[in-house]
Amino acid sequence: LPPIFTFLLAAGLGLEKRSWIKLAGLSIAVVACAWIVLQRHSEISSPNALWFAMGLLIPAMLSIGNVYRSVAWPSGVKPMILASGTLLASAATLGLFAGLTRTSIFPATTGLQLVSIVGIQGLLTALTYLCAFELQRRSNPVFYSQLGAVAAMFGLLIGVIWFNERYSVGIWLGALVVILGLRISNRTKPTSPET
Incomplete structure (x- = not known):
């Protein structure tokens, strides 16, 4: 849902041209992602209406964040600074919470192997944040909001390659429809040849 919410919000604020084709492509991709999730988790029971409504707050907040970052991007600030600041603020918040609740960040029995894994994960997270801020700087909020659908497709590939x-067939058809929806929403108008 973040791509659709982001598109509607950005179009409403005049940051994005209103386009039924773009909205249709985004909708196709979102419905196909939902189809994949339902195929993989068919045991999901019918949700409580209150929890379902609260769940809709997540994509709404993500959409607001997508638009806000584009509108309020500080001039002259590089993505590395923003990624570092975000991660440092998160680490400080976690440290403060752990201190206030007297919760250890690492259990006393933590071995070197686990610390190494956490270190590698930390480096990958830092790289992810850097890439995300760089992509946000180079694109618009609607394009950026489609990362979730792209991540879902890579998640399927990682599941096949890494976890066997x-x-x-229904899931693979859903993946093809996601790609089709993203292609429709990001199609560019053909340019006329120069005379």
Whole structure:
């Protein structure tokens, strides 16, 4: 849902041209992602209406963040500074929370192997934040909001390659429809040849 909410918000604020084709492409991709999730988690029972409504707050907040970052991007500030600041603020918040609740960040029995894994994960997270801020700087909020759908497609590939998962034809068809929806929403108008 973040791509659709972001598009509607950005179009409403005049940051994005209103386009039924773009909205249709985003909708196709979102519905296909939902189809994949339902295929993989068919045991999901019908949700409580209150929790479902609260769940809709997450994509709404993500959409507001996508638009806000584009509108309020500090001039002259590089993505590295913003990524570093975000991660340092998160680390400080975690440290403060751990201190106030007297919760250890690492259990006393933590071995070197786990610390190494956490260190590698930290480096990958830092790289992810750097890439995300760089992409946000170079694109618009609607394009950026489509990262979730792209991540879902890579998640399927990682599941097959790394975890030896096997998916049904319905899931692969859903993945193709996601790609089709993203292609429709990001299509560019052909340019006329120069005379």
